[in-house]
Amino acid sequence: MAAKRESTFVNMLSTLLVITLVAAFTLGSVYNLTKEPIALAKQKKLEEAIRMVLPEFERLEAIKIKSDREEDSLQFFVAYQADTVIGVAINTFSNKGFSGEVRIMVSFAPDGTIYNTSVLDHKETPGLGDKMQKNKSDWSNQFNGMNPVSYRLKVVKDGGDVDAITAATISSRAFTDAVQHAYDTFLTYQKEN
Amino acid sequence: MNQIQNLTKGFIKENPVLAQLLGLCPTLGVTTSAFNGLGMGLATTFVLVSSNLVVSLVKNFIPDKVRIPSFIVIIASFVTVVELVMQGFVPALFDQLGLFIPLIVVNCIVLGRAEAFASKNTVASSVIDGLGMGLGFSMALTILGALREILGSGALFGFKFIPGEMILVFVLAPGAFIGLGYLIALTRKLNK
Numbered sequence: 001m002a003a004k005r006e007s008t009f010v011n012m013l014s015t016l017l018v019i020t021l022v023a024a025f026t027l028g029s030v031y032n033l034t035k036e037p038i039a040l041a042k043q044k045k046l047e048e049a050i051r052m053v054l055p056e057f058e059r060l061e062a063i064k065i066k067s068d069r070e071e072d073s074l075q076f077f078v079a080y081q082a083d084t085v086i087g088v089a090i091n092t093f094s095n096k097g098f099s100g101e102v103r104i105m106v107s108f109a110p111d112g113t114i115y116n117t118s119v120l121d122h123k124e125t126p127g128l129g130d131k132m133q134k135n136k137s138d139w140s141n142q143f144n145g146m147n148p149v150s151y152r153l154k155v156v157k158d159g160g161d162v163d164a165i166t167a168a169t170i171s172s173r174a175f176t177d178a179v180q181h182a183y184d185t186f187l188t189y190q191k192e193n
Numbered sequence: 194m195n196q197i198q199n200l201t202k203g204f205i206k207e208n209p210v211l212a213q214l215l216g217l218c219p220t221l222g223v224t225t226s227a228f229n230g231l232g233m234g235l236a237t238t239f240v241l242v243s244s245n246l247v248v249s250l251v252k253n254f255i256p257d258k259v260r261i262p263s264f265i266v267i268i269a270s271f272v273t274v275v276e277l278v279m280q281g282f283v284p285a286l287f288d289q290l291g292l293f294i295p296l297i298v299v300n301c302i303v304l305g306r307a308e309a310f311a312s313k314n315t316v317a318s319s320v321i322d323g324l325g326m327g328l329g330f331s332m333a334l335t336i337l338g339a340l341r342e343i344l345g346s347g348a349l350f351g352f353k354f355i356p357g358e359m360i361l362v363f364v365l366a367p368g369a370f371i372g373l374g375y376l377i378a379l380t381r382k383l384n385k
Contacts, residue, residue, distance in 0.1 A: 007258035015255050019263050023270040030274050037281030045284070126225040128364060167361055 045120070046091075046105075053107035053116040054079045054087045065192075067185045074185050085110050088189070091120070092182035097174040099123045102132075104175065106143075106182040112190070113147045117179065122171075129171030139165050139172075143179060153180040199321050203329030209302040210333040210373075211380035216302040220334060221369040223293045227350050230338025232290045234331025236275055238324065240297050241306060244268045245323035248311040255312075264307045265298075272297045302330060333376065340372045 005011050050060070057079035064073040075091040089107040096102075102122045107115040117140050119133045131137040142163060153176050154160025157169060164172035209215045219237075224230045247267050255263045276294045280287045287294075297303065306326055311319040342348055345363030347355030362368050 004253055005256045007256040011256045012259045015263060016259055016266075019251075019255075019266050023266050026270055027273055030277050034277040034281035038277070041281065041284035125364065126229065166358070 049105040049118040049120055050077050050089050052118050053089050053105050057081055057086060065185050065189045067181065068188065069181055069184065074182065076189060087115055088186065090182040090186060092178045094174045094178035094181060096177050097122060097124055098129055098170045102174040102178055104178050106179050108186050111147070112149065112186065113145060114143045114179065117143055124168065124171040128165070128168040131165045131168065132171060132175045140175070148183045153183065196318065196321050199318055200325040203325035204332060205380060205383055208329045208333055208380060209326050210330060211377050212384065215305055216300045216330065219293060219296050219300055220337065220373065221366065224334055224338040224341055224369060225364055226342045227335055227339035229289065230334035231331060232286060233293050234327070234334045236290065236294060237297050237300060237303070237330055238327025239275060240268065240271045241303055241327040242320055242323040243271045244303055244307055245311040245319040246316060248307045249314060249316045249319035252312045260312065264304055268303050268307065269298045302326060337369070337372050337376060341368050344368070
């Protein structure tokens, strides 16, 4: 076994320099290699969500509508069939989740009825809050076909019409809040058009 | 010590979680289901084997006083590679585990094995040690995850076989501590 290199200043400096250079080079190349697949995977997820929450459409138009709640605007995907709007999918979110942001896709029919929902991203407790996902439970189906004009978008505990997930009231609140957020912005959009 | 002992010592005798009590943070955090435990365990195993391999290769080149920063850079690089590759090529798995991957960097098992074993042993022994430790870690996490999933949601690997409500506390953080406590007690009994 060769003797260990001594801990002189030059030795330490050169070692760290070489190691960080190699690491930086490796990470840079891996990042470049995976950049495209990652972007594709994200895009695919978004497109799947849009297709899931909207009825069959011919043409899709992506626009940004300023939300009255946040500085940022929400992304709208307006679906057309023979030049008539048949539905609007909205990429919306709420910061009231149990652990951070809850991002969902909600779609409305032109009259404001909720058509369907799909969860894009969340960090809620696995086994509890994640029941908002369609593949975990059918909880979120209760929103479908409801019109927020008469359907109060709040959980039952807060005096609304939404049944919360057992033991995950906060997650249910966040989901409902995200729908409300989308609906408010949808109303703004309707006024403008 | 022969190589077979070197591989199997990670399972019970020197199990990183249950005997050495290392890496408890990811252990308690991710084991809400058996699948999460297994995924986290296998990702950690990959990082352990790779970092043990590289550390044992460069051990004579690194001066003693800067060995810890050097090891950390090597480990963090591997973790980032795992994260990027997983995100790009197996997005389904990344959806489940993505949150936990960066945590592997601060898992003291990885640094612990680099420091205690790979920096003093040959390349072959180091790789086998990493593999054994990683599999032992995966085993502990899968068992704890399965225990919590069965008691907490009446399911195993996502298949629900006990209908109705279960003991909620096992899905939440206290359940992890309770389950881990009993597993450690059992390991101590086996090691006596």
